[in-house]
Amino acid sequence: DQQVKQNSPSLSVQEGRISILNCDYTNSMFDYFLWYKKYPAEGPTFLISISSIKDKNEDGRFTVFLNKSAKHLSLHIVPSQPGDSAVYFCAASLSTGNQFYFGTGTSLTVIP
Amino acid sequence: DTGVSQNPRHKITKRGQNVTFRCDPISEHNRLYWYRQTLGQGPEFLTYFQNEAQLEKSRLLSDRFSAERPKGSFSTLEIQRTEQGDSAMYLCASSQRTGKNYGYTFGSGTRLTVV
Numbered sequence: 738d739q740q741v742k743q744n745s746p747s748l749s750v751q752e753g754r755i756s757i758l759n760c761d762y763t764n765s766m767f768d769y770f771l772w773y774k775k776y777p778a779e780g781p782t783f784l785i786s787i788s789s790i791k792d793k794n795e796d797g798r799f800t801v802f803l804n805k806s807a808k809h810l811s812l813h814i815v816p817s818q819p820g821d822s823a824v825y826f827c828a829a830s831l832s833t834g835n836q837f838y839f840g841t842g843t844s845l846t847v848i849p
Numbered sequence: 850d851t852g853v854s855q856n857p858r859h860k861i862t863k864r865g866q867n868v869t870f871r872c873d874p875i876s877e878h879n880r881l882y883w884y885r886q887t888l889g890q891g892p893e894f895l896t897y898f899q900n901e902a903q904l905e906k907s908r909l910l911s912d913r914f915s916a917e918r919p920k921g922s923f924s925t926l927e928i929q930r931t932e933q934g935d936s937a938m939y940l941c942a943s944s945q946r947t948g949k950n951y952g953y954t955f956g957s958g959t960r961l962t963v964v
Contacts, residue, residue, distance in 0.1 A: 741891070743891075771952050773952075773955075778957065779957050780853070780940055780942070780955030780956050780957045780958050781892065781940075781953075781955045782955070783952030783953060783954070786952055826891050826892070828891070834905075835880075835882075835897045835904065835905050836882070836894035836897060836905065836907070837892075837894065837953070838894075839891030839892045839893070840891050841889065841890055841891050842891055
């Protein structure tokens with residue numbers, strides 16, 4: 738049973754525009770959320786995180802928004818760059834647990 | 850700090866054979882995790898160590914799988930009597946959880962193909 742869902746397998750965006758990647762979750766007990774970025778033949782790289790006590794966290798070009806009532810989070814990348822082309826995974830964890838539950842990923846292509 | 854190192858990068862084995870993978874975490878990280886990723890899926894949790902203690906195992910980790918971290922440093926994941934369904938990328942990650950702003954550091958993975 739997939740507790741973290743990324744319903745868009747792929748997304749294409751023009752360079753310089755905004756990329757918005759979406760993630761939904763079903764377990765209301767999740768209290769920590771992360772985004773990972775993965776290039777081919779490499780392991781996932783931690784990108785940005787957000788605690789459930791916040792609704793926004795920003796780090797440079799990357800902003801994560803959390804809507805707890807909708808059980809939805811999104812990652813905004815502004816402006817998008819060709820080097821951002823990768824697979825993006827969202828992940829969630831429980832305060833009492835040690836594992837992360839990952840979505841199936843969204844492949845982002847930024848077109849020069 | 851050379852990151853999380855996994856060996857081998859690729860392994861092809863015949864069905865029924867045993868395989869062992871190694872993970873060397875970041876040296877100051879006391880937490881180590883194994884995940885498995887199949888095509889089109891996100892990583893799925895297998896097991897977790899804090900120092901040498903294996904504190905959590907997923908139901909995905911059947912009795913053919915065993916993981917060790919004997920001295921709290923490197924870890925091994927062994928799969929006995931491999932099956933074609935074991936074909937996947939096996940990812941190791943480590944962390945030193947401080948505060949709430951944490952994330953794993955993943956290795957590049959070991960890709961297992963069972964033929």
